Amino acid sequence: MARSAVIAIGASAGGVSALRSLAAALPETFAAPILVVLHVGAHRSELPELLSAVGPMPAKHAEDDEAFHPGNIYVAPPDRHMIVAEGRLRLLRTPKENWARPAIDPLFRSVAESYGPNAAGVILTGNLNDGTLGLLEIKRRGGITVVQNPRDAAHPEMPRSAAVHVSLDHCLPLVEIPELLVELTTNRKEADMPITSTQPGAVRHSAENNGWELERPVAVTCPDCGGALKRSVEGSIVKFGCHIGHSYTAEVMASAHFDELERVMRAAVRFLNERAEFCLQMAEHSQSTGFDDVADWHAASQQALDRAYKLRDLVEQDWITPETNGRLASASGGRDPAGLPR
Template identity: 35%
Template structure:
C-alpha cells in the first residue's frame, strides 16, 4: 500500500437493531465510494433473500449477497448470506459453512479476523448496534494490523453491547453517530492512509483461526491451548479450551470442532442448551402424568382402588414437577435473552 492509497475495504458488523442502522449508514455513503463495503449482520440461518433489497432501498451503492470467490469492486456493498461466514482472502470474498463463532454464522469476528489478515492497513472496521460482544476481538485484530476501528455511539445504538465491547477491546477506536461514521468511512477511503505499514509481527494465532474458517477440507481443529477448561461446547458438547487473547480482548473459548465463544456468548449458548434439556424433561413429565392418569382410570375400572389412588398420586406429583420445570424454562429463557448489566466493563 502506498502513501496515496485510502482504506478501500470497509467491514461493517451489526446484530440486534442492525437493519435500521445499516440502512442509515449506507444511505449516507457517497455514490462512487472508492472502497468495497463488506457487511455481516447476525441473521437466522434460513432467512430469505430480502436483506440486500431492504438495504438497497436506502443505499446509493449497489447491494448484493456476496458470492464465493467474488473479487472486490469499489463502490459496491457485499452482504453475508444467511448461514455463511463472509471472509476476505486476498482481494476475494469467500463464503464458508465453517464452525459458528459466538453462536453465529455469519459472525462479526470471522469477517474482521480475515479482513485484518488479508488487507491490514486498508481496512476500516465499523461496529454497529448489537448485544453481547461478537466483533470485539475482530476489531482488536484489525487495529493490531494497522486498520482503523470506528464504533457507533453506544448512546445512539439500539443495543449498546457490541459497541461497548469493541471500545473495551480497542480503547482508541473513534466513537461516532451514524452520520459521523458515514462521513469518516468516506474520508478514510479517499484520503491517504499514511506511509506503507510494515505490519505487526507474524500472527500465527489469527492465521490459525482464519484458515480453519475458510471453505476447505478440515481435519481436527487444534485449539491454541492444550489444557481443557473443564467446560463443554454449547454447540457440539466437545471439550472447551481457552484461547489466547490480547490485553483488552474478551476471553476466547474454543472446541476441537472449531466453535468459538467469548464468555458472554457461551453463557447464552449454555442457557439455550439448559432450556432445551428442561423442555425434554417437561415433555417426559407430561407423558408420565398422562400415562399415570390412564393407569389410574384403568385400575379404578377394574375395582383396584388402592392402585388407582397410587397412580393418581404419581400423576399429581408429575404435574407439580412439570409446573416447576415450566417456571425454570421461563427463568432460563429470560436469562439467555438478557444483556449483562456490565456490558461495558472489562470482558472476562
C-alpha cells in the first residue's frame, strides 16, 4: 500500500474539539502535511492558534499560492475554499458548495487529483454530508478513506453519510485516528510523492479566472418567477415557457433577461455604495472611541466604493443585443421588429 503523502481532514459541527484532540495526539515528526477544512463560513477563526496550543505541530491559516510541508497543519481561512494545485495551496472565493465556503469537497477533490493513491481523506464530526463526494473521489483514485465512527461523533451525519456512500478503508473512534495517520505516513518513499493529473473532468485551476470556470447552466430561468424554462419551436418561432405558465418568444425573452441582468447589477452597485457608507460610519465611530481599527474600516469603505464605480461602469457599457437587430423577427414570417409586414 502506498504511503500517504498528504492528509486532508474535514469537519463541521463539533469539529473544533475533535481537531484539537487529533492535533494533541500527533507527533512533531509527523511525515506529511495536514490540510484542514472546518465549516467556519465568513466568521473570524482562531482555529490555527487553538491547534498549535495543544500539540507539537505548528498550525496556520493557509495563504494563496504557498508551498506546504510535512509536519505542519494548514487550515482553510474564513470565506475561502482551499485546494491543492500543482503542489501549492490555492485559496478561492468561488461559489459555495453544500452551503459552505470553505467546503470540504473542493479540497478532497483537488487532493485526489494531485495525489491519487498517495492521498488520505478524513471526515470527522459534522451535520449534513459535505465531504462525502470528495471522499468518494479520493477512493476512486486509490487513496485512503477514513471517517470517525458515527457513534463516536458529537454530530454523526457527515461521517454516517460517508460510511453509507463510500467503501471505507477505516471507520474508527476519534482516539484511534492519530495512530492510524502516523502509520499511513511512516516510511513514505520518494515514489509516493505527489503526482500531477491532467485527466479530463478533474478540478480546473485557471489563474485568469481565480481557479473557477463557468459551466453551462442546467437551465435558463424565467424572469418572472425563477422557474426553469422549456424551449419549444413553433414553425420558425422559438418560444420559452415555465411550468407556472409564463411564456415568451425569443425576442421578448432576451429583452426580459437583459432587464433582469441590469436590475441585479444596479442593485449590487447600491449594496456596494451602502457598504462603503456603513464602513465609513464605523470608521468614524472607531475614531471617536479610540479603537485601533480606523484604518481597516476606511480601507473597506474605499474598496467598496471603488468596486461600485467599476460595476456601474460595466452596467453602462454598450452590450451586444442581437435580439434588437431584427434577425429573429425576419426569420418569423418576414416581419419587422414592430411586427408589421415589410
